[in-house]
Amino acid sequence: MPDGLVVGLLGHGTVGAGVVRLLREHADQIAVRAGVPMRLGPVAVRDLARHSGAGLPRLTDDPRAVVAAEDVDVVVEVMGGVDPARALVTSALQRGCSVVTANKALIARHGAQLRALAAASGARLEYEAAVAGGVPIIKPLRESLAGDRVRRVLGILNGTTNYILTRMSEDAGSFADALADAQRLGYAEADPSADVEGHDAAQKAAILASLAFDATVTDADVYREGITGVTTTDIAHAARMGYVVKLLAIAEQADGRVGARVHPALVPASHPLAAVRDAYNAVFVEGEAAGSLMFYGRGAGAMPTASAVVGDLVTVARALLAGEAPPKTLLRARAEPAQVPVADVATAVVQAYVLLDVADEPGVLAAVAGAFGERSVSIRSVWQEGRGETAQLLLITHATLEGDLRATLDRLRTLPTVRDVASVLRVEGGEA
Numbered sequence: 048m049p050d051g052l053v054v055g056l057l058g059h060g061t062v063g064a065g066v067v068r069l070l071r072e073h074a075d076q077i078a079v080r081a082g083v084p085m086r087l088g089p090v091a092v093r094d095l096a097r098h099s100g101a102g103l104p105r106l107t108d109d110p111r112a113v114v115a116a117e118d119v120d121v122v123v124e125v126m127g128g129v130d131p132a133r134a135l136v137t138s139a140l141q142r143g144c145s146v147v148t149a150n151k152a153l154i155a156r157h158g159a160q161l162r163a164l165a166a167a168s169g170a171r172l173e174y175e176a177a178v179a180g181g182v183p184i185i186k187p188l189r190e191s192l193a194g195d196r197v198r199r200v201l202g203i204l205n206g207t208t209n210y211i212l213t214r215m216s217e218d219a220g221s222f223a224d225a226l227a228d229a230q231r232l233g234y235a236e237a238d239p240s241a242d243v244e245g246h247d248a249a250q251k252a253a254i255l256a257s258l259a260f261d262a263t264v265t266d267a268d269v270y271r272e273g274i275t276g277v278t279t280t281d282i283a284h285a286a287r288m289g290y291v292v293k294l295l296a297i298a299e300q301a302d303g304r305v306g307a308r309v310h311p312a313l314v315p316a317s318h319p320l321a322a323v324r325d326a327y328n329a330v331f332v333e334g335e336a337a338g339s340l341m342f343y344g345r346g347a348g349a350m351p352t353a354s355a356v357v358g359d360l361v362t363v364a365r366a367l368l369a370g371e372a373p374p375k376t377l378l379r380a381r382a383e384p385a386q387v388p389v390a391d392v393a394t395a396v397v398q399a400y401v402l403l404d405v406a407d408e409p410g411v412l413a414a415v416a417g418a419f420g421e422r423s424v425s426i427r428s429v430w431q432e433g434r435g436e437t438a439q440l441l442l443i444t445h446a447t448l449e450g451d452l453r454a455t456l457d458r459l460r461t462l463p464t465v466r467d468v469a470s471v472l473r474v475e476g477g478e479a
């Protein structure tokens with residue numbers, strides 16, 4: 048990098064355009080902090096005409112040319128998707144060129160292999176923007192908390208679903224109305240399934256679980272439930288009992304195994320995560336030595352995400368200037384995280400909210416309590432409301448194994464007096 052660090056950009060969409068803007072508008076400050084000026088090199092897009100007015104002198108529709116360009120010192124991958132991003136990032140790392148990416152799908156699926164490639168070639172692979180957009184959580188977990196032992200990570204990692212649940216909770220509107228509102232504001236895609244079914248949060252949960260526990264967890268290992276089954280009735284019941292419903296991504300370690308799950312959960316209104324409203328993200332980390340920490344902010348959007356990407360560029364620039372050659376043991380540790388096994392979700396310790404439609408007749412409560420008792424799932428509180436022929440029975444359990452909870456639900460479904468298991472939500476973050 049004779050007269051500056053040359054940045055090759057794969058993608059000039061929402062995030063890519065934000066990165067270009069920051070590199071231009073904050074150029075002087077970035078040069079001071081990185082120790083070297085940054086220069087924009089080739090930029091790859093699909094549709095050249097659409098970007099022709101953006102003042103990008105080295106615009107191309109061939110992303111391989113960006114990765115292969117001899118003067119490029121670092122590649123920023125903000126094109127999204129697994130393919131062809133995976134091959135492009137692989138080829139950059141293989142030739143020793145560091146990569147900064149915001150691509151959660153890529154890191155959640157192939158992070159371990161890519162980290163190994165980076166370690167082998169001495170390049171750096173940075174992905175701060177991949178988990179919570181502008182909220183720093185990768186560096187805190189990897190660096191600031193490196194001396195601690197993380198017990199659990201609880202995250203609100205998807206702004207779309209948090210917006211929808213906030214609207215349902217504050218306006219008492221339906222899921223469909225809140226989704227339509229999110230789509231109108233541009234928070235939700237026309238096809239919202241990646242968000243509302245929890246896929247996006249599961250990818251981020253896999254990345255956090257891998258980092259927090261030195262494990263290899265992919266999105267396929269993450270147990271996942273979305274928010275499409277959450278009703279205004281659930282939210283109203285939760286509020287009456289002092290809880291707020293949130294889509295949580297949970298990474299935890301117990302008995303030498305790592306677990307990762309994404310599902311809606313009741314969170315006590317007094318918990319810091321309950322105050323995370325609208326499209327905001329937050330990551331709540333429980334450290335053995337540091338105690339509880341919360342990282343909060345905008346989990347998406349051009350400029351917040353670009354801020355994280357450019358922060359990573361500064362990290363790469365400093366490492367290149369320092370001629371960083373990490374000790375071999377460190378390289379090995381980075382490349383081959385201890386193979387901590389992934390836990391079956393049935394072994395997770397959970398507390399549950401269970402809403403049942405039951406016949407409004409004597410003996411129902413005893414039959415229901417019996418089904419819970421068969422699996423030693425103890426009930427913390429019960430609330431019943433008669434409605435003539437039928438009644439609703441709401442139960443909150445004490446902590447139990449997810450496997451025992453499921454067996455209890457199966458048993459409840461066989462009881463003649465139980466018309467429907469209307470809702471099952473976990474309860475996280477302590478007592479309300």
Ligand SMILES: NC(=O)c1ccc[n+]([C@@H]2O[C@H](COP(=O)([O-])OP(=O)(O)OC[C@H]3O[C@@H](n4cnc5c(N)ncnc54)[C@H](OP(=O)(O)O)[C@@H]3O)[C@@H](O)[C@H]2O)c1
Nearest residue numbers: 058059060061062092093094125126127149150347348352
């Ligand atoms: N948007 C956010 O708020 C946000 C937040 C955190 C992380 N991220 C992640 O950041 C990445 C980028 O997201 P984004 O919202 O910026 O996406 P986007 O707006 O769709 O932009 C993607 C860019 O990549 C280009 N591109 C895609 N495939 C290409 C190919 N095969 N060859 C050449 N160029 C190609 C597109 O070119 P054209 O413009 O010509 O179509 C476009 O410029 C994703 O991995 C996403 O998950 C996004």
